[in-house]
Amino acid sequence: MNPIKNMLVMVELESRRIRHDRTEIYTRAVQPVLWLVIFGPVMGALRAIPTGGIAYTDFITPGVLVQSMSFVSIFFGLTMVWERESGILKKLLVTPAPRYSIVVGRSMSSGVRSVFQALIIIPVALLIGVRIVPNPLYFIGVLAVLFVSSGGFAATSILIASLMKSRERFMGIGQAIIMPLFFASNALYPIEMMPPILKALSSVNPMTYIVDAVRSLLITGDLAQLPLDLAAIAIFDVAMFIIASASFKRIIE
Amino acid sequence: MEGLRLSLGGAAGGAHLKNISCHAFSTLMEFAVDARGIVKVYEKTSRALDGVDLQVRPGKVFALLGPNGSGKTTLMRILTTQLPPTEGHADVMGHDTVRESGAIRGLVGYVPQEMSVWTDLSGYENMLIYAKIYGIPSEARRRLIDDSLEGIGLSDAKDRLVRSYSGGMIRRLEIATALLISPKILFLDEPTIGLDPVARKAVWDKLTSFKKDFGTTVFFNTHYMDEADLYADEIGIISRGRIITTGTVAELKRSVGGEVLVLETESNGVDAATLEMVRGVASVRDVALGESELAVIADDAETALPGVMRILGNSGAMVRKVSMSAPTLDDVFLKYAGTRLESGGRLSDVSRVRKTIRRGG
Numbered sequence A: 001m002n003p004i005k006n007m008l009v010m011v012e013l014e015s016r017r018i019r020h021d022r023t024e025i026y027t028r029a030v031q032p033v034l035w036l037v038i039f040g041p042v043m044g045a046l047r048a049i050p051t052g053g054i055a056y057t058d059f060i061t062p063g064v065l066v067q068s069m070s071f072v073s074i075f076f077g078l079t080m081v082w083e084r085e086s087g088i089l090k091k092l093l094v095t096p097a098p099r100y101s102i103v104v105g106r107s108m109s110s111g112v113r114s115v116f117q118a119l120i121i122i123p124v125a126l127l128i129g130v131r132i133v134p135n136p137l138y139f140i141g142v143l144a145v146l147f148v149s150s151g152g153f154a155a156t157s158i159l160i161a162s163l164m165k166s167r168e169r170f171m172g173i174g175q176a177i178i179m180p181l182f183f184a185s186n187a188l189y190p191i192e193m194m195p196p197i198l199k200a201l202s203s204v205n206p207m208t209y210i211v212d213a214v215r216s217l218l219i220t221g222d223l224a225q226l227p228l229d230l231a232a233i234a235i236f237d238v239a240m241f242i243i244a245s246a247s248f249k250r251i252i253e
Numbered sequence B: 001m002e003g004l005r006l007s008l009g010g011a012a013g014g015a016h017l018k019n020i021s022c023h024a025f026s027t028l029m030e031f032a033v034d035a036r037g038i039v040k041v042y043e044k045t046s047r048a049l050d051g052v053d054l055q056v057r058p059g060k061v062f063a064l065l066g067p068n069g070s071g072k073t074t075l076m077r078i079l080t081t082q083l084p085p086t087e088g089h090a091d092v093m094g095h096d097t098v099r100e101s102g103a104i105r106g107l108v109g110y111v112p113q114e115m116s117v118w119t120d121l122s123g124y125e126n127m128l129i130y131a132k133i134y135g136i137p138s139e140a141r142r143r144l145i146d147d148s149l150e151g152i153g154l155s156d157a158k159d160r161l162v163r164s165y166s167g168g169m170i171r172r173l174e175i176a177t178a179l180l181i182s183p184k185i186l187f188l189d190e191p192t193i194g195l196d197p198v199a200r201k202a203v204w205d206k207l208t209s210f211k212k213d214f215g216t217t218v219f220f221n222t223h224y225m226d227e228a229d230l231y232a233d234e235i236g237i238i239s240r241g242r243i244i245t246t247g248t249v250a251e252l253k254r255s256v257g258g259e260v261l262v263l264e265t266e267s268n269g270v271d272a273a274t275l276e277m278v279r280g281v282a283s284v285r286d287v288a289l290g291e292s293e294l295a296v297i298a299d300d301a302e303t304a305l306p307g308v309m310r311i312l313g314n315s316g317a318m319v320r321k322v323s324m325s326a327p328t329l330d331d332v333f334l335k336y337a338g339t340r341l342e343s344g345g346r347l348s349d350v351s352r353v354r355k356t357i358r359r360g361g
């Protein structure tokens, strides 16, 4: 069995689940929408943050999208924990699908949820006056970046899940990982504003590159940094896929 | 069906060759399952399996019978290549479970103990996803799934979310999924746990007819005595991570002896010396002491009873009730494992399964 085909089946599985039940996508959209509708305009009115001529809400829209994507993907790992407690994972392990393809396939399928999520948030952003690059190719690029990055975060959460024994602990850890990454990135303020330590941290923070890629495709249209961003995202994904696949043994026992 | 299976092999590419060679192999193969000295230690301390030796011949229905926590699931997970054994090795359909796990996974159907379907998909979609994972070609897929659903009586419910299924329907769906690839060997971990008698029978009717059509080897775990009694050709009894005895139902019952006298006594009223004396009564073949009962196996229970009662009376043990019967598997179990099997009620199973299903929904 072809591993790529296998991963596509996992993506199909997730799409079908979403088709039957979209409540989670709506409830998870509440928080990012609040960032856009309340935090953006209020901070923007202060004019405290130099965004290079972009309206503040426009500036943080990519950050909010990426944050929501990372939450969706991190909590997707929870599905794996549930599947371990049920028999689903056991049954998957006894199919001819190679183990790494289960890990990578399940990770990538979180991208389906992330993209759906983005398709709810972006219209809200448009509604409150955020101006995006009017080029369908760029827009597809945004969704592709979100989809692909989602896999890295989902793999991270599978890795955490393999270290955790209970779901309750997992919830706390999920929060504890995303919020620091979010604040130590260029999601809410430009890197130039940061103190040196934070600057150094943000340069090894995958979120920085993802936000930058989404920002260039969605808001600024300036693609100079895009190749670097995409390279960083690819490294993040591949590294997390490898580590998560290696730690997968622990989930099974 | 045969033509379809050939085309499956073709679609799976490399699996084609393997299937053929395995087919040739299976006629020579002595055992469908051959486990030698399997030890499994979880987290460096918990010894779930303690040296399991077990052979199952191809085409048989084998029941692994044992109480909760005896290691049934652990053994099955090792045989289905999910876990490596800590020590020892096992062959399934002639392939080593560690080195040739890929070959085994293409041949086995498996139903885990816990619920293994996506409750937020329909029954049809659940089977569709697995059909795709197994690489069943799209032309054959729809027919195959529809036929399987028809065969287990889920046609009418196939487009409903599994969340709305009963426990019996879920179990039948899982079994249909496991049969999708016409496996050479079927592993079922407590296939009817928590089901009512009607649903249990429906599940077994399906399994029996499939077995008849395909000659598949069936390996199932259970702690329901009657199920092993009714459906298994051979039985292995497992207790605390060891296989205590194996044989056909008839052999095992014969090994217990002619008739069984069960005397319910006050707990710890019977000491070792008394036990020895009971053993000496004419026609008594064996004695086994349970928690609050004494089982006396005798060629002629009616002759033995007065002597046994006298000895117990002299030793001061209170006998509350006496019953007499032909040996059951439970007596077999008591003889070999020193405890009764069916102690925990089925109610707890039911609520356990229900809980699992609810969590899924």
Ligand SMILES: Nc1ncnc2c1ncn2[C@@H]1O[C@H](COP(=O)(O)OP(=O)(O)OP(=O)(O)O)[C@@H](O)[C@H]1O
Residues within 6 Å of the ligand: A253, B042, B043, B046, B047, B048, B066, B067, B068, B069, B070, B071, B072, B073, B074, B075, B113, B223
């Ligand atoms: N993943 C695990 N980690 C640690 N210990 C485990 C694990 N799985 C099982 N055990 C332990 O190993 C022993 C055997 O468990 P196993 O599940 O194989 O028994 P079982 O016969 O299937 O029982 P049941 O009838 O309850 O399903 C038990 O003591 C159990 O607590």
Ligand SMILES: [Mg+2]
Residues within 6 Å of the ligand: B072, B073, B074, B113, B189
């Ligand atoms: Mg078990």
